[in-house]
Amino acid sequence: xxxxxxxxxxxALSSLAALAGPGAPLGAAEGRLTLPGxxxxxxxxxxxxxxxxxxxxxxGRRPWILYAPTLPAYPDEAExxxxxxxxxxxxxxxxxxxxxxxxxxxALAVTEALHAEMVRRGYSPRPAVLGxxxxxxxxxxxxxxHPEWSAGLxxxxxxxxxxxxxxxxxxxxxxxxxxxxxxxxxxxLCPIERIDVAARAGVPxxxxxxxxxxxxxxxxxxxxxxxxxxxLGRGDLVARVVAAGQGHSFWxxxxxxxxxxxxxxxxxxxxxxx
Numbered sequence: 531x532x533x534x535x536x537x538x539x540x541x542a543l544s545s546l547a548a549l550a551g552p553g554a555p556l557g558a559a560e561g562r563l564t565l566p567g568x569x570x571x572x573x574x575x576x577x578x579x580x581x582x583x584x585x586x587x588x589x590g591r592r593p594w595i596l597y598a599p600t601l602p603a604y605p606d607e608a609e610x611x612x613x614x615x616x617x618x619x620x621x622x623x624x625x626x627x628x629x630x631x632x633x634x635x636x637a638l639a640v641t642e643a644l645h646a647e648m649v650r651r652g653y654s655p656r657p658a659v660l661g662x663x664x665x666x667x668x669x670x671x672x673x674x675x676h677p678e679w680s681a682g683l684x685x686x687x688x689x690x691x692x693x694x695x696x697x698x699x700x701x702x703x704x705x706x707x708x709x710x711x712x713x714x715x716x717x718x719l720c721p722i723e724r725i726d727v728a729a730r731a732g733v734p735x736x737x738x739x740x741x742x743x744x745x746x747x748x749x750x751x752x753x754x755x756x757x758x759x760x761x762l763g764r765g766d767l768v769a770r771v772v773a774a775g776q777g778h779s780f781w782x783x784x785x786x787x788x789x790x791x792x793x794x795x796x797x798x799x800x801x802x803x804x
Contacts, residue, residue, distance in 0.1 A: 565613055573643045576600075577626040583617050592653040593621045593802035595684075595794055596645070598661045598668035600625030608780050609662070615791045621798045624648055624657075632692050633667035633721055634704045638675055641668070645679065655679055656801030658794045662686040663746060663778070664695060670721035670728075670755075677731030681801025684794045685737040686784050690722040690751045722754055729759045729767070736769040736793035738784055740776030748772070769793065 567580040578600065582592070595616055597605060605613060605625070616623050626644040631637035649655050658681045661669025666688025673680040692701040693716070702709040705719060717723050728735075739752040756768045771789055773781070 565610075565617060570647075572626050572647055573640055575626050575628060575640050577644055577647070578624060579648075580613055580617055580623040582620045582622045584620055591802045592651075593795075593798035594648060594653045594657045595621060595623045595798050596641070596657045596659045596669075596672065597623050597625035598659075598665035598672075599663070600627045601629070602627070604662070604665070608782075608785050612785050612791055616795060616798075619795045621658075621795050622653065623660075624653075628668075629704075630664075630696075630700075631668070631704045632664065632696065632701045633669075633671035634706075634719075636706075637668060637704075638671050641672060642676075645676075654681075654798075654802035654804075656681045656804055658682040658684065658797040658801060660684040660686075660794060661688045664689045666690050666746075666751070667692055667721055670725060673728045673733050674721060674724045677728055677733050680728070680731075680733050681804075682793065682797030683728065683733055683735045684790055684797075685735070685739070685752065686787075686790070687739045687743055687746050687778055688737060688751060689746050690725065690755055691720055693720065694750050695746050722751070722758070725755050725758050726762060729762045729764045732764065732767065734767045734769075734793075734797065735759070736771075736790050738771040738773060738787045738790055740773040740778065740781075740784075742775055742777045745778035 565580045567578055570577050613623055624644065626640055628637035628640045656679055659669045659672055666685050669683060669685065669688065670690050673683050689695045698709045698713050702712040705712050712719065735755065737752045739748050741748055752770060756765065756770055759765050759768045769789065771787060773783055
């Protein structure tokens with residue numbers, strides 16, 4: 531690993547320790563989504579597992595979805611229907627709380643620990659990945675770092691460029707860098723700048739995003755991801771639902787998108803069948 535990369539990771543690890551200590555037990559936050567599942571810890575970070583309904587497939591082949599952002603308020607009540615569709619289809623959902631870490635290297639290391647724990651429990655090494663809003667940074671960072679462990683990437687108005695949200699000033703502490711240094715390292719650390727890795731690896735994508743989103747603009751995030759795939763001749767791997775007239779909101783259509791749900795179920799199953 532280059533020295534500059536080691537310093538970046540070391541800084542991010544130090545920063546994450548301050549930003550994201552052990553989380554509260556699942557269900558402790560008011561309004562938290564309640565589904566049959568489990569709360570546990572991974573490297574001192576709160577993790578959750580929504581178990582799949584019915585009889586589990588053979589060990590090592592249990593399909594699941596890696597969810598982000600896992601925070602005290604997320605996943606939330608708005609997502610209840612969606613997560614129920616996953617679990618009823620025999621697909622589990624899991625995530626780990628790394629705080630407001632915006633897909634930084636230290637957050638990725640904790641997610642790798644969750645992945646190892648899920649595999650130890652008999653789940654597939656290749657989950658589908660779902661990122662909602664800023665969770666898109668976590669999700670994209672995962673598929674870039676581990677395309678071999680990524681059956682597909684889904685998004686609900688996802689962020690892929692931290693320059694658009696939360697902005698460099700707010701993202702920099704999570705990366706253990708000064709804002710100017712983070713800006714200078716965008717080619718190495720900003721997910722949208724490295725999404726070509728996922729495209730070349732053939733990771734399929736399905737996104738729903740509003741065309742009036744002023745918080746996470748469609749153009750530099752979901753649209754740019756698609757453009758990068760198209761430029762590499764992999765545009766056929768990207769399905770994008772553009773919600774006309776919708777912004778960054780709790781509009782039910784974002785969370786009841788049958789195309790996105792079916793995509794994630796199919797990709798999780800495909801990952802488990804490999």
